[in-house]
Amino acid sequence: MQASDPVGVPTGVPTLPAADLAEMPPPPLVLDGTGRPVEPLLVVDAREFAELSAPARRRAVTALRGSRRCTVAVATGRERVPGELAQAVDLGLTANPDSADARTVAVPDLHAALAGLGDRFAATPLAALTYVWLLRQSAGLPVPAALTAESAAYSTLLAGPEFAGWLDARGPAREPDDRSRRVVSQRVGDVLHVRLDRPARRNAVDAAMRDALLAALAPAEWDPHLLVEITGAGPAFSAGGDLDEFGSAPDPARAHVVRLGASVAEAVHRIRDRVTVRVHGTCLGAGFELPCFAGRVLAAPDTLLGLPELAMGLIPGAGGTVSIVRRAGRWRAAWLGLTGSRVDAATARAWGLVDEVLDAVPVPF
Numbered sequence: 061m062q063a064s065d066p067v068g069v070p071t072g073v074p075t076l077p078a079a080d081l082a083e084m085p086p087p088p089l090v091l092d093g094t095g096r097p098v099e100p101l102l103v104v105d106a107r108e109f110a111e112l113s114a115p116a117r118r119r120a121v122t123a124l125r126g127s128r129r130c131t132v133a134v135a136t137g138r139e140r141v142p143g144e145l146a147q148a149v150d151l152g153l154t155a156n157p158d159s160a161d162a163r164t165v166a167v168p169d170l171h172a173a174l175a176g177l178g179d180r181f182a183a184t185p186l187a188a189l190t191y192v193w194l195l196r197q198s199a200g201l202p203v204p205a206a207l208t209a210e211s212a213a214y215s216t217l218l219a220g221p222e223f224a225g226w227l228d229a230r231g232p233a234r235e236p237d238d239r240s241r242r243v244v245s246q247r248v249g250d251v252l253h254v255r256l257d258r259p260a261r262r263n264a265v266d267a268a269m270r271d272a273l274l275a276a277l278a279p280a281e282w283d284p285h286l287l288v289e290i291t292g293a294g295p296a297f298s299a300g301g302d303l304d305e306f307g308s309a310p311d312p313a314r315a316h317v318v319r320l321g322a323s324v325a326e327a328v329h330r331i332r333d334r335v336t337v338r339v340h341g342t343c344l345g346a347g348f349e350l351p352c353f354a355g356r357v358l359a360a361p362d363t364l365l366g367l368p369e370l371a372m373g374l375i376p377g378a379g380g381t382v383s384i385v386r387r388a389g390r391w392r393a394a395w396l397g398l399t400g401s402r403v404d405a406a407t408a409r410a411w412g413l414v415d416e417v418l419d420a421v422p423v424p425f
């Protein structure tokens with residue numbers, strides 16, 4: 061790898077010249093003696109790629125598609141990432157704030173963005189590569205099959221060293237709070253109101269809440285005329301999975317079966333055309349992934365959405381590699397997961413993650 065010339069990717073950022081890509085097989089993923097990836101990021105200058113002949117561009121695209129490294133296309137000026145390059149890579153970055161291409165993310169500082177990606181792959185390379193590989197195939201699968209693939213990958217990482225390191229750093233889990241109530245539901249006419257009701261823990265989703273949500277949604281699965289509205293009590297819709305339950309599964313194989321056998325994501329997907337979710341405040345992990353399965357998502361102005369799982373050595377496990385990809389595309393899903401960035405309500409609306417921004421925080425029933 062080498063630095064490009066001054067008109068391309070910023071000096072000092074390692075890139076692979078597009079011309080070299082056109083003359084080589086898929087760039088391999090190199091591992092060190094411990095199985096740790098070496099240079100898992102492959103950065104391509106969009107301007108260099110655009111200057112290639114059409115046959116050379118096709119060969120370069122074939123090489124990119126076949127690589128197991130995370131591929132990133134970078135456009136430094138007002139130019140676009142060429143369509144065939146954007147489609148082939150895992151993520152496109154542009155310095156153009158006016159870019160409307162869903163396959164690229166506009167960033168104010170390309171150096172900082174690429175450095176952040178490098179930091180992620182340095183910290184949790186197994187989770188990061190697993191995430192990228194999963195996103196490549198998720199969009200082309202039916203939802204149940206995509207959820208199965210996500211769960212299998214997530215369960216594999218539960219047994220990995222990166223998650224073990226996060227558990228050690230977390231320390232002992234807190235004692236569970238009162239499990240008597242996690243969800244409140246009430247039917248009014250043809251509308252089923254469902255409220256996450258664990259505000260003291262910011263509506264963190266534990267096994268008890270998962271089971272309560274499945275029970276609350278069951279009437280809508282049986283009654284095709286029943287509409288569903290989901291809200292959350294307290295200052296946040298949901299801060300995601302309950303971190304105190306992480307690592308409590310007896311083994312990864314059973315965790316995989318339980319996750320699919322009691323899937324709130326799949327339940328919401330089956331009735332999605334009748335489901336409206338009103339989100340507000342912090343929506344992380346499952347609190348972001350599950351609403352995206354709904355047919356309609358309404359966001360309060362204070363909404364912040366994010367995917368923190370990769371910092372734990374995991375990937376989104378509540379359906380995010382499925383629901384977010386189908387709303388915003390795999391490229392923006394890659395950015396959100398790899399960087400842990402939080403997007404506000406306006407950005408979420410522009411990206412298709414929510415359908416409307418409300419004037420105020422929704423009032424639970």
